[in-house]
Amino acid sequence: MSEEEPRLDFIRQIVADDLKSRRHAGVVTRFPPEPNGYLHIGHAKAICLNFGIVQEYGGRCHLRFDDTNPAKEEEEYIRAIQEDVRWLGFDWGEHLYHASDYFEELYSYAEALIEAGKAYVDEQPPEILRDERGSLTEPGTDSPLRSRPCEESLDLFRRMRTGEFSDGAMVLRAKIDMSSPNLNLRDPVIYRILRQTHPKTGDAWCIYPMYDFAHGQSDAIEEITHSLCTLEFENHRPLYDWLVKNLPVPSEPRQIEFSRLNLSYTVTSKRKLLQLVQEGHVAGWDDPRMPTISGLRRRGVPPEAIRELCKQVGVTKYEGVTDIQVFDGIIRDQLNSDAPRRMSVLRPLKVVITNYPEGQAEEIDAPNHPGNEGMGTRKLPFARVVWIDHEDFMEDPPKKYFRLAPGAEVRLRYAYNITCQGVVKNAAGEVVELHCTYDPNSFGGGGNKVKGRIHWVADAGAIDAQVNLYDHLFCEVDPSAGEGWLDNLNPDSLKVMHSKLELSLADLAHGDRVQFERSGYFTPDPSSTTQAPIFNRIVALRDGWAKIQAKQN
RNA sequence: UACCCGAUGGUGUAAUCGGUAGCACAGCUGGUUUUGGUCCAGUCGGUCGGGGUUCAAGUCCCUGUCGGGUAGCCA
Numbered sequence: 017m018s019e020e021e022p023r024l025d026f027i028r029q030i031v032a033d034d035l036k037s038r039r040h041a042g043v044v045t046r047f048p049p050e051p052n053g054y055l056h057i058g059h060a061k062a063i064c065l066n067f068g069i070v071q072e073y074g075g076r077c078h079l080r081f082d083d084t085n086p087a088k089e090e091e092e093y094i095r096a097i098q099e100d101v102r103w104l105g106f107d108w109g110e111h112l113y114h115a116s117d118y119f120e121e122l123y124s125y126a127e128a129l130i131e132a133g134k135a136y137v138d139e140q141p142p143e144i145l146r147d148e149r150g151s152l153t154e155p156g157t158d159s160p161l162r163s164r165p166c167e168e169s170l171d172l173f174r175r176m177r178t179g180e181f182s183d184g185a186m187v188l189r190a191k192i193d194m195s196s197p198n199l200n201l202r203d204p205v206i207y208r209i210l211r212q213t214h215p216k217t218g219d220a221w222c223i224y225p226m227y228d229f230a231h232g233q234s235d236a237i238e239e240i241t242h243s244l245c246t247l248e249f250e251n252h253r254p255l256y257d258w259l260v261k262n263l264p265v266p267s268e269p270r271q272i273e274f275s276r277l278n279l280s281y282t283v284t285s286k287r288k289l290l291q292l293v294q295e296g297h298v299a300g301w302d303d304p305r306m307p308t309i310s311g312l313r314r315r316g317v318p319p320e321a322i323r324e325l326c327k328q329v330g331v332t333k334y335e336g337v338t339d340i341q342v343f344d345g346i347i348r349d350q351l352n353s354d355a356p357r358r359m360s361v362l363r364p365l366k367v368v369i370t371n372y373p374e375g376q377a378e379e380i381d382a383p384n385h386p387g388n389e390g391m392g393t394r395k396l397p398f399a400r401v402v403w404i405d406h407e408d409f410m411e412d413p414p415k416k417y418f419r420l421a422p423g424a425e426v427r428l429r430y431a432y433n434i435t436c437q438g439v440v441k442n443a444a445g446e447v448v449e450l451h452c453t454y455d456p457n458s459f460g461g462g463g464n465k466v467k468g469r470i471h472w473v474a475d476a477g478a479i480d481a482q483v484n485l486y487d488h489l490f491c492e493v494d495p496s497a498g499e500g501w502l503d504n505l506n507p508d509s510l511k512v513m514h515s516k517l518e519l520s521l522a523d524l525a526h527g528d529r530v531q532f533e534r535s536g537y538f539t540p541d542p543s544s545t546t547q548a549p550i551f552n553r554i555v556a557l558r559d560g561w562a563k564i565q566a567k568q569n
Numbered sequence: 570u571a572c573c574c575g576a577u578g579g580u581g582u583a584a585u586c587g588g589u590a591g592c593a594c595a596g597c598u599g600g601u602u603u604u605g606g607u608c609c610a611g612u613c614g615g616u617c618g619g620g621g622u623u624c625a626a627g628u629c630c631c632u633g634u635c636g637g638g639u640a641g642c643c644a
Contacts, residue, residue: 050644153571187642197572199640208642227644251639339580469603534604560605
């Protein structure tokens, strides 16, 4: 194996160059979520990038809550975000911060800006501000209050802080350039009056800085060297730089933008995710169908797989869409090598082996992993009555169907060959039981060569369990497109099965991941108990038979 | 119709600053296999268009096309 140096993405290239040129002694990054929702797979990309870089180059990564809008932010999210980042495998050490830690400092920066004649209080209503801002194609016009004396603005701003004015009565604006082609530079609002109890500062403040006035300065205060964010902030960079240059901040961070992670069949808009939760389309933020970190965790996706996805997707400025199947493939890869094999019959069909003596029973050694003897074996009971999956029987099978059918012979994995001799139906004409004979000489690979090998669970010792089969939440590749995005919710995104499991699955815990042979990878739901086991499907196995069928049609 | 950004096989990316367009996944074909899984081998397929500079252009210049972002007292 040649140990080839991995190519650097453009951000790592910049970091490496800066280190080489000694522009910085070390790297300091930060992950700055707003605590207004749960973290999702898109955030994982930013987390892996920011924490990954400092692991590789030496340095530190801060976790900083961007909590400048108490109208939307909640303590619950602050808690959940920390749990999710840790679970993903990253550690911010001592460096847990909040933008609100800097409210006092930010306030004094604002006063300094006013004193320098570079900010002013504007009490015009929002509609007027909007009109004066101009349009995408036309320059804005100056506010009549733009040239008011600094002292007047300073006085008003201080009184804004003391709560003398009502919400929205006036704002503080940076004085930059109303005719700039970049709308963010047209005297942006940097402070607004907002009477909301803040999760951290309570009612200490009734004015709050806007994102633009908080983020760069917070970076500078924390001596962040590389402030990495997504592409939609590209147009904000001139303002970011302007503020850093015009304020007495202790360092000069640099903002670099990269494209966010987009996955097919997935929404990663916090607003939409919140709506799914609030309107009950899913069972909560951690519903296993959600692309949230907590949802993926509950479904059983290992954190390594999420990190691997982020690694494979890379870091660029190109806004592509990654096929969700790539993620599924990564999860399978991970679990294929790690997960012990078990047998589980999702949709049980009873099989009576008519020539197997009643009262007889035996125990079969089954390997826990076909490719890894080191994982050992386990005992499987075998007797006259077994369960097989409904999918593994067809009364009138198509060509190339290797499984069970009237007169057909298949191998019960690790056990015997059986031949279907009779079909029992209920009043509705549905197949409810099969009568088969077994070949006593076929154990361990003997008997007729058969193409079909199916999984099974003996009725003796089987446990009943609920198994949740999850599929993509949406039917459309791009669910966000259009207004009626909720219309393409996948009605089959959850199928609840009542299944028969082999006994060894009884005392698995959430996070213990196993493969149900020929089916998929599963883990117990956190709510699962020994008395009432519930398993979640993490991801299905690749289904070659489905592919063949699709071609036949 | 202002400004900013982007464009390499189906998808995600690489090409160390102008020097053989490579990797992974998916697809297809075959092999192995007590999972129609895994694994192995082979195969298909790409520099958005037009000019220019150069011995040589994915890379530099000009121009066009297409896509995305931006008019919150959201982040």
